Amino acid sequence: MDASLSPKPEAKKTRIYHWLDERLGIEGMLVHAKEKTVPSHKHQFWYYWGGISLFFFVVQVLSGILLLVYYRPGAEAYESVRQITYDIQFGWLIRSAHSWSANLMVFAVFVHMFSVFFMKAYRRPREFGWWSGLGLLGLTMVFGFSGYLLPMDDLAYFATKVGLEIPASIPLVGTIVTDIVRGGEEITAVTTQRFFALHVVILPLLYLPFLAFHVWLVQKHGNALPPSEEEKPAAERRTIRFFPDFLAKDFGMWLLMLNVLAILASMYPWQLGPQADALASAPQGIHPEWYFMSQFQILKVFGRWFPGATGEFLGIALFTIGLILWSIIPFIDAESKNGKRAKLVNYIGLAALCGLIAVTIWGYWEL
């Protein structure tokens, strides 16, 4: 544009832009961002779920920092959460948003994982994306587990008690590790103190490098094409620009998720039960969070079928084998020849998904 025709603010903006560009190399980044494309096809919907998981993670960080302003671990844990929930203005909303967003994040991560699985996005050269993703999933679940105890109400107390039975049933080292994590044989103020340190310091320190690595890999390799698209000749495949087109769609999705979260957090505020009391009997139907329900149920059922330590051992063995198989999927299904759908692997994935859902429902059914 001719400088004389351009309005003054525009010229100013350009000067600032050049100043920044010279120092930060914005132009180069933008050229790169503009070159980046995202495949456009009927399965594109599943591409959003990584971004949605990330969005909820950001919500967790921000709402978590806000809760940190008033939360006190240790002996005062319950009292401080009571104050947040009933005393501090909008404290209930911040806490509710944190709890709901945690659940939505776990859900989004699961959707992301299974969509990656069925799109065969773990195949060469994206194996590390799969493994770092599994690491992030594991950390996300430990985040959820450690965060659930922090209010120290009766539900948190007993759910954690029950949940710790899962690591405790690992042969040989289970009891020792669990006692260390718990800080004794019982859940006390010491436990909330350690779970707090785990939840707000150790886990974020582990999580962030995994996340950076994971996102960097996506930048490096781009989005994977599902086999149905790979079958098509290159000329028929359509793409859209990442910036600004796909990012705008991503943004729209985040806005949608923000609204979902706002509705859930304000209409169904997270409850706080009575203070945990080691001498009180467990409330009826105590159970861990839904994303631990399948493991919980398998342990329970195996304990019924095979009394004693055998049941626990078999249950743990089943998870371990399943998890190992799930991790080495990139080796089992390494072929990425065009059009190779690998039906068997699809069936395995479908069985895993249906199995998880069925066992979870079964667990709730038996409460």
Place this chain on the structure above:
Amino acid sequence: MINKATIDEILNGHQDEKAQESEDLTRRSFLWLGAGAIGAVYVGAIGYPVYKYLATPAQRSAEAGAVTETTLDGADALPVNSALMFKFGTKPAMLIHHEAGNFVAMEAVCTHLGCTVKFEPENKRIFCACHGGVYDAVSGVNVSGPPPKPLKTYKVEVQNGRIIVAKA
């Protein structure tokens, strides 16, 4: 380059016809205004609860500080030539029993930089250890050192078994 034109492309699609330019401009500014208004609603809807959440203790302490009177039970038995520290609202204050028999109460916050001051019975003065400010122990007037003005004094009413301190 990130500029309006790029984002307009998302909102409006490519429109290169010159004839449409002015119409586009109004449509464009309308869309920007709408997006800005919606954005402002979101910022407000998130910002207001967050502000109230963080401001709760400040609000509470302002409420607690808004007292006009404090009763000090048993303070009439305070030994001569000594001081009793107490809280008036949220601020530290001191009640001094002088040798003449009179009671004096004042805010114990140095008018210089806010340190808590101390009654020195041996020197019959109020001293601030932070920067050496000195006040008269009866009137609260700043005598020497950096304090720019006297300590705020309170009204004292001695009753049987208690002392009532009130804002002057």
